[in-house]
Amino acid sequence: MTPKEGVLALLETIEAAGVxxxxxxxxxxxxxxxxxSTKDADFVVACAGPELDALLRKLPPSFSIxxxxxxxLFTGTLRWILHLEGTPxxxxxxxxxxxxxxxxxxxxxxxxxxEMIDREAWVPTAEDLVIQKLRWARRKDLDDxxxxxxxxxxxxxxxxxxxxxxxxxxxxxxxxVRAGIPPGL
Amino acid sequence: MNPxxxxxxxxxxxxxxxxRQRTPGERMSDVLELSEMHFAKNDPELxxxxxxxxxxxxxxxxxxxxxxx
Numbered sequence: 001m002t003p004k005e006g007v008l009a010l011l012e013t014i015e016a017a018g019v020x021x022x023x024x025x026x027x028x029x030x031x032x033x034x035x036x037s038t039k040d041a042d043f044v045v046a047c048a049g050p051e052l053d054a055l056l057r058k059l060p061p062s063f064s065i066x067x068x069x070x071x072x073l074f075t076g077t078l079r080w081i082l083h084l085e086g087t088p089x090x091x092x093x094x095x096x097x098x099x100x101x102x103x104x105x106x107x108x109x110x111x112x113x114x115e116m117i118d119r120e121a122w123v124p125t126a127e128d129l130v131i132q133k134l135r136w137a138r139r140k141d142l143d144d145x146x147x148x149x150x151x152x153x154x155x156x157x158x159x160x161x162x163x164x165x166x167x168x169x170x171x172x173x174x175x176x177v178r179a180g181i182p183p184g185l
Numbered sequence: 186m187n188p189x190x191x192x193x194x195x196x197x198x199x200x201x202x203x204x205r206q207r208t209p210g211e212r213m214s215d216v217l218e219l220s221e222m223h224f225a226k227n228d229p230e231l232x233x234x235x236x237x238x239x240x241x242x243x244x245x246x247x248x249x250x251x252x253x254x
Contacts, residue, residue, distance in 0.1 A: 034204060035213050115213055150197075151204045182194040185201050 001062040003089040007041045008117050009060060010091055017055050020046035022109045022122045024132060031112045032126040033147030039088055046096040046106060052080065101131060101164055126152045127160050134170040146177045150185050199224045
């Protein structure tokens with residue numbers, strides 16, 4: 001099973017079950033910025049842990065699932081890690097928790113075409129992805145944030161981003177990323 | 186400062202401007218490829234290097250690289 005097939009299989013299983021979700025991370029960033037190489041896909045789902053367990057059991061046998069849920073450090077949400085047999089590709093599935101920005105991401109989610117899987121899926125808005133990327137703040141996250149801001153240009157609602165960055169203490173990172181965009185863009 | 190920074194910035198600007206003009210259904214990877222071809226149209230060696238870099242970048246996201254080199 002290729003990474004694309006794996007992501008599609010999970011997506012179709014989630015949608016068939018009627019569970020709310022958004023795809024986040026690098027795959028979603030490609031919808032608003034520029035695609036880049038990634039070794040994982042990240043989903044956030046709005047359901048309870050047992051419901052997610054039951055849903056994941058419907059996946060093909062080429063998926064293997066880490067037996068224990070793990071805690072994601074930034075927001076304290078639980079995540080499941082799925083491995084695709086024969087590839088280093090992983091899919092991380094986070095439960096939607098009470099983190100205020102995660103809740104906001106869900107409320108504002110958009111249906112967009114995702115290039116990696118060549119179909120539409122739910123993703124955060126460009127602004128919400130930038131806010132999330134600034135929170136994680138690995139080098140690749142900051143690059144993604146910069147690409148989204150550069151490509152979206154004047155369509156970006158900076159006031160909205162700044163409000164959340166002030167709450168998260170990431171205004172300095174936002175300034176750093178904006179400074180990295182070459183003049184004239 | 187990286188001596189190649191002005192070149193990197195120029196290419197980045199080219200990619201961003203083309204990405205903004207992307208038509209519905211047009212693949213972003215095709216947009217980036219077009220940017221490189223236009224950017225390095227007078228420099229075959231630079232164009233070849235850009236193709237190699239992008240192919241390596243796409244490896245993880247789009248499966249095995251296509252035989253484009």
